Amino acid sequence: MRDEATFTVKSGLAEMLKGGVIMDVVTPAEAKIAEDAGAAAVMALERVPADIRRDGGVARMSDPEMIAAIQEAVSIPVMAKARIGHFVEAQVLEALEVDYIDESEVLTPADEVNHIDKWAFKVPFVCGATNLGEALRRIGEGAAMIRSKGEAGTGDIVEAVRHMRQIRGEIRALGALEEAELAAAAKRHQAPLDVVRKVAADGRLPVVLFCAGGIATPADAALMMALGAEGVFVGSGIFKSSDPPLRARAIVEATTHWQDPSRVAAASRGLGGAMESLESAKLTEAQLLAQRGW
Amino acid sequence: MGADGSRPTDSRTEMREAGIGPIGSGAAGAADGREALAIGPIGSGVAGAADGREAPTIGVLALQGGFAAHARMLHRLGAGVVEVRVPADLQALDGLVIPGGESTTMTLGIEREGLAEPIRRLAQAGTPILGSCAGLIMLDREHLGAMDILAARNAFGRQLRSFEADIEVRGLDGPPLRGIFIRAPWIAEHGDTVEILAEVDGHPVAARQGDIIAVAFHSELSDDDRVHRLLLAAVDRRREHSRAAGAGAGG
Numbered sequence: 001m002r003d004e005a006t007f008t009v010k011s012g013l014a015e016m017l018k019g020g021v022i023m024d025v026v027t028p029a030e031a032k033i034a035e036d037a038g039a040a041a042v043m044a045l046e047r048v049p050a051d052i053r054r055d056g057g058v059a060r061m062s063d064p065e066m067i068a069a070i071q072e073a074v075s076i077p078v079m080a081k082a083r084i085g086h087f088v089e090a091q092v093l094e095a096l097e098v099d100y101i102d103e104s105e106v107l108t109p110a111d112e113v114n115h116i117d118k119w120a121f122k123v124p125f126v127c128g129a130t131n132l133g134e135a136l137r138r139i140g141e142g143a144a145m146i147r148s149k150g151e152a153g154t155g156d157i158v159e160a161v162r163h164m165r166q167i168r169g170e171i172r173a174l175g176a177l178e179e180a181e182l183a184a185a186a187k188r189h190q191a192p193l194d195v196v197r198k199v200a201a202d203g204r205l206p207v208v209l210f211c212a213g214g215i216a217t218p219a220d221a222a223l224m225m226a227l228g229a230e231g232v233f234v235g236s237g238i239f240k241s242s243d244p245p246l247r248a249r250a251i252v253e254a255t256t257h258w259q260d261p262s263r264v265a266a267a268s269r270g271l272g273g274a275m276e277s278l279e280s281a282k283l284t285e286a287q288l289l290a291q292r293g294w
Numbered sequence: 295m296g297a298d299g300s301r302p303t304d305s306r307t308e309m310r311e312a313g314i315g316p317i318g319s320g321a322a323g324a325a326d327g328r329e330a331l332a333i334g335p336i337g338s339g340v341a342g343a344a345d346g347r348e349a350p351t352i353g354v355l356a357l358q359g360g361f362a363a364h365a366r367m368l369h370r371l372g373a374g375v376v377e378v379r380v381p382a383d384l385q386a387l388d389g390l391v392i393p394g395g396e397s398t399t400m401t402l403g404i405e406r407e408g409l410a411e412p413i414r415r416l417a418q419a420g421t422p423i424l425g426s427c428a429g430l431i432m433l434d435r436e437h438l439g440a441m442d443i444l445a446a447r448n449a450f451g452r453q454l455r456s457f458e459a460d461i462e463v464r465g466l467d468g469p470p471l472r473g474i475f476i477r478a479p480w481i482a483e484h485g486d487t488v489e490i491l492a493e494v495d496g497h498p499v500a501a502r503q504g505d506i507i508a509v510a511f512h513s514e515l516s517d518d519d520r521v522h523r524l525l526l527a528a529v530d531r532r533r534e535h536s537r538a539a540g541a542g543a544g545g
Contacts, residue, residue: 001459001460002457002458002459003457003458003459004454004455004456004457005454005456006457006458008458008474008515008516009456009457009458009474009475009476012456012474012476012512012515013453013456013476013477015360015363015394015476015512015515016359016360016394016395016396016427016428016476016477017359017395017396018358018359018360018361018362018395019356019357019358019359019361019395020358020359020395020396020399035398036402037402038358038398038399038402038403038406039399040358040359040395040396040399041396075398075447075448076396076398076399077396077452077453077477094454097452097453097454098452098453099452099453099477100453122454123453123454124453252399252402252403253406256356256357256358256379256403257379
């Protein structure tokens with residue numbers, strides 16, 4: 001018997017992306033540069049987060065023509081973003097046969113109450129989270145991969161660190177609880193009890209955990225791996241830098257060799273300018289993308 | 295799909311039954327949240343335990359991809375595991391696993407680290423090797439050339455066409471094996487010395503040439519350790535052989 005779109009198959013692709021770098025690209029040419037630099041997958045989108053911030057306005061799913069052209073250009077998996085709650089954008093992306101859908105806070109939310117019912121899809125979803133409860137709610141809705149949100153388009157790693165430490169710390173804390181205490185913990189995290197039990201027993205999420213939002217340097221990527229990320233998303237950090245192919249290769253190398261500071265040092269040499277950055281602490285409430293989604 | 299008997303599954307039910315996600319994923323474990331992988335010999339499992347011999351050391355290529363799941367499975371079977379990222383990590387290995395991942399990423403990594411030649415030498419020296427999915431691709435004529443096969447990449451299609459299925463694998467005892475195929479390749483061509491062990495839709499998805507085994511699927515994501523036992527059995531045979539040869543020369 002042959003079964004497609006099982007949870008094993010959905011989360012299995014994320015397993016194969018581990019230890020890798022997923023890069024935001026806006027053109028087939030950028031996708032090719034990412035692939036040639038060793039990206040494990042590309043995220044096809046219309047504008048990188050830094051430009052979405054600068055331009056303002058409503059950020060939506062990308063033009064299918066652009067996504068299809070990127071699929072043509074590379075053989076690595078192609079992901080694409082749908083707005084939070086915009087299940088029709090997700091259906092369109094599924095019809096295009098993208099390999100993963102990112103229900104992303106980087107785009108303007110379409111529903112302020114509900115996320116997409118991800119169980120209804122054959123294509124797997126990755127979702128952002130700032131804490132354990134948020135991650136487990138997304139998994140309960142069918143997400144097959146989680147990424148910490150960070151603060152996209154800033155080049156400031158501080159929010160990524162905060163979210164990764166939060167998620168991992170809360171997982172450790174769950175592990176210290178007695179069975180009888182897990183129901184109250186589930187209530188506190190506003191998360192499904194069966195998933196909470198699973199996380200408490202295993203000491204980890206039941207899906208792969210990547211990090212995103214603010215990675216601009218090889219050292220940033222290695223830091224996030226050391227904090228427990230299983231791979232990294234890099235948005236504006238590569239194609240908003242002065243030498244994207246060189247920086248892309250360097251971030252791939254540092255993600256593989258995060259345990260070896262001499263390799264991270266070697267990868268960090270002579271990369272030219274990093275992306276123009278924004279200090280997250282100076283953003284106003286309304287400018288914080290990580291607050292979208294709940 | 296559908297015409298070939300496939301069906302979409304209600305993942306919700308499946309997840310409930312499995313207690314959420316049958317896959318051992320996540321960065322859990324030791325103090326830094328990761329499993330300590332380079333643990334030495336363990337007394338349990340199949341490898342080397344029975345007669346008190348030292349457990350074999352198996353390298354798992356860890357440049358990118360699903361290396362942790364392979365390491366977990368090998369540990370469970372009693373093998374020592376070394377994560378391989380640079381040529382020095384290949385010293386003194388009894389066997390090697392090339393895991394799944396992105397074949398382009400892995401090819402570039404092997405090139406960057408200068409791992410191609412040392413892995414070829416291992417293969418030529420008869421060291422047992424298991425490649426799964428992207429690992430199968432790495433072993434083929436166009437990559438490491440360790441096996442006389444030619445892989446067709448992403449042959450089953452994009453992620454939407456990924457699937458799991460029960461498959462008969464020649465040489466494995468017991469029930470069919472649950473093969474998990476993720477954007478999987480198949481073997482498009484192979485030489486006469488290559489034995490095909492399993493097929494899906496008429497395409498070879500598992501093969502063996504001497505002690506080099508290649509599978510297009512991921513048994514490391516299931517609880518079925520029979521493919522890994524196949525590798526460890528080859529490792530045992532080879533160690534037995536070299537011990538006998540050594541004893542002969544000495545006495």
